[in-house]
Amino acid sequence: MSDRRGRSTSLTARGEPFQWLLGGALGLALAMIVGLLMLVLWQGSNAFWPRPLELIELRDGTRLLGIEVRREPMPGGEGMRRLLRVGNFDLYGEDFRWIAEEAIASTRFPADAWMVERMEWGPFIGFLIGLERDGTLAETDGDALAEAHREARRRLREIRRIERSEIGAINHELERLRLALRRSELRHGVDSLAHRAEEARIASESARLEERFAEWLRKAKALRESDSRERVVLADVVGRRISLPLSQVVRFVRPNDLSLAGKLEVYLDRWWEFLSADPREANSEGGVFPAIFGTAVMTILLAVLVAPFGVVTALYLREYARQGRMVSLVRISVNNLAGVPSIVYGVFGLGFFAYLVGGTIDAWFFPERLPSPTFGSGGLLWASLTLALLTVPVVIVATEEALAAVPRSMREGSLACGASKWQTIRNIVLPRAMPGILTGLILAMARGAGEVAPLMLVGVVKLAPELPIDGNFPYLHLDRSFMHLGFHIFDLGFQSRNSEAAKPMVFVTALLLLAFVFAINLVAILVRARMKRRFAGSRF
Numbered sequence: 001m002s003d004r005r006g007r008s009t010s011l012t013a014r015g016e017p018f019q020w021l022l023g024g025a026l027g028l029a030l031a032m033i034v035g036l037l038m039l040v041l042w043q044g045s046n047a048f049w050p051r052p053l054e055l056i057e058l059r060d061g062t063r064l065l066g067i068e069v070r071r072e073p074m075p076g077g078e079g080m081r082r083l084l085r086v087g088n089f090d091l092y093g094e095d096f097r098w099i100a101e102e103a104i105a106s107t108r109f110p111a112d113a114w115m116v117e118r119m120e121w122g123p124f125i126g127f128l129i130g131l132e133r134d135g136t137l138a139e140t141d142g143d144a145l146a147e148a149h150r151e152a153r154r155r156l157r158e159i160r161r162i163e164r165s166e167i168g169a170i171n172h173e174l175e176r177l178r179l180a181l182r183r184s185e186l187r188h189g190v191d192s193l194a195h196r197a198e199e200a201r202i203a204s205e206s207a208r209l210e211e212r213f214a215e216w217l218r219k220a221k222a223l224r225e226s227d228s229r230e231r232v233v234l235a236d237v238v239g240r241r242i243s244l245p246l247s248q249v250v251r252f253v254r255p256n257d258l259s260l261a262g263k264l265e266v267y268l269d270r271w272w273e274f275l276s277a278d279p280r281e282a283n284s285e286g287g288v289f290p291a292i293f294g295t296a297v298m299t300i301l302l303a304v305l306v307a308p309f310g311v312v313t314a315l316y317l318r319e320y321a322r323q324g325r326m327v328s329l330v331r332i333s334v335n336n337l338a339g340v341p342s343i344v345y346g347v348f349g350l351g352f353f354a355y356l357v358g359g360t361i362d363a364w365f366f367p368e369r370l371p372s373p374t375f376g377s378g379g380l381l382w383a384s385l386t387l388a389l390l391t392v393p394v395v396i397v398a399t400e401e402a403l404a405a406v407p408r409s410m411r412e413g414s415l416a417c418g419a420s421k422w423q424t425i426r427n428i429v430l431p432r433a434m435p436g437i438l439t440g441l442i443l444a445m446a447r448g449a450g451e452v453a454p455l456m457l458v459g460v461v462k463l464a465p466e467l468p469i470d471g472n473f474p475y476l477h478l479d480r481s482f483m484h485l486g487f488h489i490f491d492l493g494f495q496s497r498n499s500e501a502a503k504p505m506v507f508v509t510a511l512l513l514l515a516f517v518f519a520i521n522l523v524a525i526l527v528r529a530r531m532k533r534r535f536a537g538s539r540f
Contacts (some may be wrong), residue, residue, distance in 0.1 A: 044511030053113040065237040087125035088147035129233040152246040176252035246412040284502040294482035301384035310395025346454030349386030381478035383459035391444035402436020405471035442524040452486040
């Protein structure tokens with residue numbers, strides 16, 4: 001017994017049970033992370049694959065055509081049921097329908113069934129009747145339909161180009177003239193000679209812009225009239241017909257008749273649309289390009305803002321400040337800031353940056369725009385500053401540790417050669433501490449890119465019609481609201497009118513956000529590794 005007790009005591013003293021416990025905990029954590037990543041990867045990468053259309057006849061004579069989403073046991077526990085996406089929301093008032101398997105009489109996969117992805121009302125699932133031109137209906141084959149569809153989409157792109165580029169630029173100039181007139185009124189008074197001269201100049205320029213505006217409107221109207229004369233006629237599984245403009249169809253897909261190459265083409269086309277197009281159908285379909293763009297611009301601004309604040313603060317605390325109670329208190333405060341809930345930063349950003357600082361900027365520099373705020377509400381600048389405050393403790397701590405890792409002998413050698421303290425820091429300390437500084441910046445960017453709660457208060461919106469960057473001066477509009485991938489996931493998962501239809505987009509957007517953060521980290525890690533190799537011969 002004593003021998004067993006001795007062996008047990010020796011085993012505990014060596015720490016082997018704790019090693020097993022720690023190893024098991026690490027394995028469990030890795031398994032959970034890998035499992036989550038695999039789930040997101042599978043669901044996200046599989047979301048755009050074209051699935052077959054199933055024609056189901058029930059025992060009561062009802063016919064349904066749709067895509068099987070999943071199967072699960074009946075709520076009572078007896079038998080199975082299927083969730084079928086039937087589409088045609090404008091006809092049925094619902095996108096999905098549950099079917100008990102015991103109620104199914106027969107199932108087949110018709111080769112002539114179509115899934116028509118539309119700009120509005122979600123997909124239409126049914127059969128193609130033909131093309132209607134100037135009120136005349138004619139049957140058509142796949143090649144003629146594809147050619148007519150390409151031409152219709154080209155007209156739609158031209159209409160959008162006119163509306164966004166040409167008419168949008170004219171509207172921007174008219175708004176600039178309106179604000180200039182209001183500014184002159186505030187500066188000189190309504191009855192002053194200077195204001196009347198400015199008013200006459202603006203009226204002349206506005207008349208010229210309105211003529212151009214009317215001309216572009218006529219061109220857009222002509223294209224719309226041409227577009228409305230060409231329509232596609234479709235029928236659902238029970239024969240009810242609808243007619244819609246051909247340009248409002250995003251994609252025609254006949255999944256039951258597609259080869260593997262055809263399915264792959266549709267899959268890649270949907271991915272391209274997702275990465276390059278704007279959202280539609282309350283963000284549950286279409287693309288996320290504005291969210292990708294907004295996330296990227298915000299993350300870059302975050303890095304530009306947080307790096308100098310964090311590095312300068314750490315330099316002062318480590319290299320210049322006299323070590324004592326005050327510096328220790330500052331370090332404790334910085335470490336505590338890292339644990340403050342992110343929503344608190346959002347409230348602070350809204351109250352201090354948007355309302356106080358932004359309101360003051362509006363009163364001083366943009367009085368002609370009031371009461372409409374310019375910087376006095378949430379926007380890209382305030383969101384980036386808020387996240388910079390949230391992540392600056394990470395940069396400060398990482399920079400201090402990197403500076404402390406540089407050997408004191410290197411500092412003393414530089415000072416002995418006659419260099420000043422700043423020259424020593426700039427030429428000796430900072431270059432060798434840069435890999436550690438980049439580590440902190442990587443962590444800050446990764447955290448900032450995925451934050452959502454503070455952004456909901458200081459600038460992010462469900463749908464931003466204008467990007468923060470465009471061709472109008474000053475080109476980068478820091479006052480504009482923007483879209484963000486993290487908020488897009490929240491909106492799809494919890495605020496969509498149809499959670500089942502939005503579920504694939506939740507996974508694919510989450511996959512895209514993970515890929516975005518991974519790409520940021522990969523670039524920064526490569527830069528850090530290159531800098532480490534540069535100083536590989538130095539002794540730390």
